[in-house]
Amino acid sequence: MGSGKTTVGRALAKKLNKRFIDSDHEIEARTGVSIPVIFEIEGEASFRQREADVIRDLTSQENIVLATGGGAVLNAESRKFLHERGTVIYLRAGIHSILQRTRNDKNRPLLRTSDPRKKLEELESQRDPLYKEVAHLVIETGRPNVQFLVQSILDKLIQDKLIDGLSGTKPIMSAESNSPNxxxxxxxxxxxxxxxxxxxxxxxxxxxxxxxxxxxxxxxxxxxxxxxxxxxxxxxxxxxxxxxxxxxxxxxxxxxxxxxxxxxxxxxxxxxxxxxxxxxxxxxxxxxxxxxxxxxxxxxxxxxxxxxxxxxxxxxxxxxxxxxxxxxxxxxxxxxxxxxxxxxxxxxxxxxxPDNELSAGLAEVIKHGAIIDPVFFDWIEANMSALRAKDSNALTHAILRSCEIKADIVRQDEREGGLRAILNFGHTFGHAIESGLGYGKWLHGEAVGCGMVMAAELSCRLGYIDYVCKTRIKQVVEAAGLPTLAPDLGEDRWLELMEVDKKNEGGKIKFILLKPLGQAVITSVPKEILLETIRSCIAH
CATH class of the missing domain: 3.40.50.1970 (Rossmann fold)
Structure with a gap:
């Protein structure tokens, strides 16, 4: 639940010129009542039987894109029909992302509990093996936009020969079907x-x-x-x-x-x-x-x-x-x-x-992977040499994915009321470096790269990430040709410079930290831990 099946399914159906059906909506149409009411009156077992009946009927139809309920795989017969009669795509989302997407949704009876996170962990443990059993494709959702997910699915369907091209359609990311842009x-x-x-x-x-x-x-x-x-x-x-x-x-x-x-x-x-x-x-x-x-x-x-x-x-x-x-x-x-x-x-x-300017840009590429997309972060680690060699394909992918991530965040929070602030990962430390040394002494991306190393160190000291994750961030920043040791500005000067930041509220310095890699949090931190972080990261 909450992985985006209905939204992505509807967009995919439009792209493939097929009819879209949501199995939950079909159940509600047949019974005339909502899913929560069915759960309340008849119980989950009765609902699952209704769901199995609907999936048996719908999987016999042609030319449709079907979004199932998250628990549809619990029925062995449904798993068989889904796998044998169609191409099954498993949209996999992290528990933190699902909680964010479902926290205001009153139509999810299984999450009507005092501890939704624990319930989701139980459901994931039970269902994930079944999703993998029935799926032909597994797509990591992270937090990209719908266009990116749909294009990823289409590319994979064609690549794995699960569909025969897309006659009459154009790639979502291209201006023209014959254009490389x-x-x-x-x-x-x-x-x-x-x-x-x-x-x-x-x-x-x-x-x-x-x-x-x-x-x-x-x-x-x-x-x-x-x-x-x-x-x-x-x-x-x-x-x-x-x-x-x-x-x-x-x-x-x-x-x-x-x-x-x-x-x-x-x-x-x-x-x-x-x-x-x-x-x-x-x-x-x-x-x-x-x-x-x-x-x-x-x-x-x-x-x-x-x-x-x-x-x-x-x-x-x-x-x-x-x-x-x-x-x-x-x-x-x-x-x-x-x-x-x-x-x-x-x-x-x-x-x-120049090489140092390219490295400065790579800092922001790394940032996007670190705060949103751990799969992209893995790709950056694996392709750093190609990026630094200015390989056109590598650069195009890095630019496109970074823009997709930023565009999706801007769409949700244009004026930095909340979510958009996570794009400042590494910037609180980085801006302090730029101001403290004088603008132009370090490139902005160099300061951000070092700032991300400091933010990762702070995240580790707070127990948000482990030592391995902290080390990966430092190593990929170093591999990008960026500094990993900060200048010694003096502790009082560091604090003074970080207090002048747009994210700060009520005199408290706000930091963007990782909890864990691929997910960002905005928080203030104890002064002593902050000072310990600065001491451990400065060049002596």
Whole structure:
């Protein structure tokens, strides 16, 4: 229960052009009463017999996608019908995830108990072997979005020759059936937008014409990126019928300030740009954050498009609409939530990325696996050498999966009211390092990488993860080419810097910790354990 069978099943049926049926809904339709009422009046045994009858009938039908109840496998005859008459997909979810999804659902009679976690553990122990017995495919759900799960199922069905291709359908992640580009949608209602991932997108005139709306475009870039990619983008946009002007800002995190922001406004006003002007951010996270903030404020809001050219910005900062500038007293404390019209991640730009910049981006890739998807974390460990060698397939998978994870979190919590804060794993320590050393001394991703090692150490000291898990995180951060020892800022200075953090409440420092790998918690911690963690992680 709570693994997403109905939601995923409905989406899969639509993709396969089949009829969707939920066995629980069918039972309710036949009896005219709800499942909880059947349980209450007749008991579980009677309900299971009704369920077996429905599954016998439904599995004899053609061209359907059937979502069964979680306990359907308890009946041996049902297991036989399911396995022999269809292709069975087991959506496997962790108990913590199921608790999160079902905590407000009053229609689950088996969870009407004083200890739902214990009940779920009992059910898992009883049912998991039966699920594995009957299943043709096992799909780990983690916490990705529905599109990703459906695409994973389709890919596996085709790969294992369980279906003969998908005539008349297009891959969910692709813009066109013949296009190598991956396209993921950030689902925010009217503010939804696509993330396109592919090679040589900056020179694809037709593609840019479809993504950059309006005739007037202001490109914002910096002194490092401009010599590499500005001319190509200007030429492509002009070929697409756009009127283009550009502003080139000084490079560096230390330039993410009010003075640099004013240079964007100067260019907009000097060129008499109106509300239909589209701002295009061509660069890394600093350029993206400042361009987005300028777009949110100019004439109270004009459209903008993110074209991130670093791995860090492609997997993290370009997605989600967080914009802003730094203040001497705090990082990213001045800004706005403002979503782009599109994100264009051209992986060709990563070939010119210096090794330390690539490593900085890998910190955010590691973060996504650590907080959400332990299977992805395993993949990162196994493929780190390919990622550092800039292998296109490895980079594309890392970017796509990272964007899927972040997009799903943003969909659920656009303005960081709760869940989205878990994306700051390692950032409380990392921001302190950046502020304490001075912006620009360490790259943001380097500080986050070291911050994740410190957060893992703190998680271990609190008993949330074991020594092996802590060591895995440190080793994968080190394998990415990132620092694992923090600078000695002095204990008082460490505390002072961490107190200036957007997550803090009531004067208490809040940390994102692992409990366990693949699941994050937001919590305050005892001061002495925090100081012990800092002492154990600093370079002596």
């Amino acid at each position: 991956k396209v993921l949608n950030v689902d925010l209602g009217e503010r939804s937008y696509p993330i396109s991932i592919g090679a040589s997108l900056l020179s694809d005139v037709h593609f840019l014409q479809s993504q950059v709306k309006g005739r007037h475009v202001l490109i914002v870039t910096n002194t490092v990126v401009a010599p590499l990619y500005l001319a190509t983008l200007e030429t492509s946009l002009r070929a697409a019928g756009k009127q283009v002007i550009s502003v080139v800002l000084p490079d560096g995190e230390e330039q993410k300030n009010w003075a640099a922001l004013m240079l964007i406004f100067d260019a907009l006003l000097e060129n008499k740009c109106d509300r239909k002007t589209t701002l295009v951010a061509l660069g890394g996270g600093v350029i993206g954050d400042m361009t987005g903030f300028a777009a949110s404020a100019y004439m109270r809001g004009v459209p903008f498009v993110q074209i991130p050219t670093t791995l860090l910005s492609q997997v993290d900062s370009s997605v989600g609409g967080k914009t802003g500038i730094n203040h001497p007293l705090g990082k990213n404390m001045i800004g706005a939530f403002y979503q782009p019209q599109a994100v264009i991640a051209d992986i060709s730009t990563l070939q010119s990325l």
